[in-house]
Amino acid sequence: MFYQSITRLAVLMMAAAVMVAGCKKDPVDPPIDPTDDYTLIQSGTVDQYEVEVYAHEDLFVGYNPLYVQVTNTTNNKIEEDLTVMLMPMMDMGTMQHSAPIEQPGTANADGLYEGQVVFIMPSGAMGSWTLTVKLDDGDGMKEVDLNVSVSEKSEARMLTFLGEDAAQEKLFVSLVEPAEWEVGINPFKVTVHKRETMMDFPAVEDLTVEIEPEMPTMGHGSPNNVDPTHDSRGHYRGEVNFTMTGFWRVHLTLKRGADMVKDDIYFDITF
Amino acid sequence: MLLLSAIVLNGYGQQHRVYDISDTNKPILLEEIIILHQPDIFEDSTLEFYQSSQLSNLDMMLHHMPDIKQISRGAFAREPIIHGMSAGQIKVTIDGMHIYGACTDRMDPVTAYVEPSNLKDIELGTGSAGMAFGPTIGGSLNLHTADPHFSSKPVTKAMLSADYHSISNGRDLAMQLLTSGKHLASEITATYRDHNPYRAGGGEVVDYSQYNKLNLSWIGKWRINSQHLLKADVIYDDAWDIGYPGLPMDVGFAKARIFGLDHTHFVRHRKLSRIHSKVFYNVIDHAMDDSEREVPIHMDMPGFSQTMGAFSEAFWDFGHGHELMAKVDVHRHNAWADMTMYPENEAPMYMLTWPNTRRWIAGSYVRYMYHHHKHGIQVDARVDYANAKLTTQEGLNHWAVFGEDLSSADQRLTYNLRGTWGYEWTHHLRSHITFGYSERLPTLSEQFGYYLYNAQDGFDYIGNPHLLNEKALQATWNMIYSGHHATASVKVFGYRIQDYIFGHIDPSLSTMTIGANGVKRQENVPLAYITGISGSYHFHLGHHWSLIGNAEYLHGWLDNGDPVPQIPPFMGVSALRYQGKRWFVQGESDWALAQHRVNHAFGEHPSHGHSIWNLRAVYEWDMFHKVWEVEMAVENIMDQNYHLFLDWGQIPRQGRNIKVGMEVHL
């Protein structure tokens, strides 16, 4: 009998340990507003359309995914069948310039028009940004101008310089941030654009990119990083490995064939 | 009948039988237990000799045991090493309970949680003899906690003792409270220690060598009836502000909470004599920091270890010299450790150094013994299944950096097999030959450790999830003389270790620790060899004099010709005692030759030899119907500045120490 009770106690102890891990309820999902996770940047109206521009966070110098929601005010329906174009413009008084853009076109599964803009300067005394949203509903082009404010992040998310190879292009390298940096393998994506004219910033697709992460404070790096390779539209995808949290610096080297385009540039990433 | 009641009272009949072999007063038992020389139990002679009071510490007692050496990183919690094997190569248990340290730097060996005041005896098994406690190649060290006896009339006894050490302005206090009756017995012990940084020989203070600790324990026994006995063990051990001069970090606190519940069923039915079962649970909480050190960036390194499990063992006596023991054993070990660095004006840097690991180990063990006339044989066999996993995505992500997908469990088996033949040449002289094959699991650090800095070689260590089990073939021959006035034994042994786990420099990795020499990965070295000879003796010279001591020589080499690391030089201890009626005086020496065979890759440095002399006197008298005892000792009389080969950082040991102690039995 006593022997049994001891055995039972042992079993109980084991069982208790196993149970601690279990027991999570799945909540019933209410219908989700797809913009819930985003920040409203600016809104305006044109004709019967109310246009709202969302982003993950306030606009910054660098690669900003933007989400445009268009509501028809006559019936309060979300319009999902338009074609939407974006046109950022900075007015610097004596001159104007645009920025690299990836146009939204048609709506995504959430009914949002998702495009990306690389803001290449902060708003301020030098000038201000206007984001023009163009709607095509099959009944003519409608435009709404939205004033938006762009700030510089404390850790730069875009690098600009003159290429050092024969082409001598004005290049913009932007970091496409994942939702969260973490210890482990992180996707490391950059976009590269060049300035063709003040209004035209096409993607640069023929570069070789090498990366080298470092913790400057400690002087160490990390193993098994994957150099980004070109995917499409000037996007280069690779992997960066972080062995701990803290302040990391990811050095980049850009080459075109055997020619050095730029080295000695880096993104600082603190998490 | 007398033997039976002894078993009932102690609940550990088997081990007592083992102990009986070295008891020269019972030569009649010699034949019966001829082959049970291992595990060797050091109860009376050695321990009693050095445990002159309840305040001598366990480290000091282990230092005097044959076959055991110690790795020292400071004045506190030295790590035991058996025949050049330590950490995961040996198994250290308290009353058979599995306990794992929570320190990635091995600052907290299990031996830190038992004090002389709650220690009953130390059971040592070298090499494959350790397998009764788990898969091990180097051996086992099992610390038996105090075992309060039942008594026919209610008895309450108490002991108080205190001492002072001049070398560290150190104070130790200990207390025991024993109450026992016919069916219940309980022992409560408390030990408190408070030591400042000590002075080395020559007078220089060794910074960061202080420690403070409080150890409380309760052991309760309940004899339910003649067949059932329950025993409970609770150990509460708190240490704080502990310096480790051999390491770049100290310890803010180290806490252990250890719980065990034993049940013994004296079946005595047919051939089954008894069943002993135990459930246990323990948590170890460890916090390292370098807040007192001058470092470029301060860091914290907490660690946590939790183990729970149960085992059950049954003993059969078939008569005619046949005996069998079988054991099943299962436990689960969870651990994590992390590191946070705090650079100035920058985000803290954080990583997991033990990335949330969980390991189940289930094993079974059988031991068969047979003796006939002058011959005896013993066969031991053990098999274990281990299942290890990283339990969090965060932990898995850490290892993904090294291209490792550790999402599925690491499963492995270990096998241990051992055979011993013993022969009794005369009534006083016997010898044994043992052959063993043993395997052990890689440790958590060896398998999953993440940038663990090793202060000895200055390298960061990365674990290797694909390590193979370490395996050893072992042969031992020993000869034991045990006469009326002397016991002496000599043992010759050799190990051929396959897949020896050793760190190799990986030049492709960059260091994590500022100033580290590089990064090493744990790898399996094809072969390593360790051989040695050890001897111990205890002579009674006339009525008053006795001489006790031991010495050991080890020699080891890897297959590339380098010496095996952590092989101490030829060294030993001895003590000569003059015993008066109620007093004794004892001279002790502690010596080692130089060691020039060092493993440079492991960061070892040659050591000089040393010889240290101590003088100790104890006097006992009655006063107020109580027994009083006073101890005076001078340790390291010549105030030598020395260190041992296995001392990290070549930190000098204590210089001349005057110790004064007092003990009263109430």
Ligand SMILES: [Cu+2]
């Ligand atoms: Cu530690």
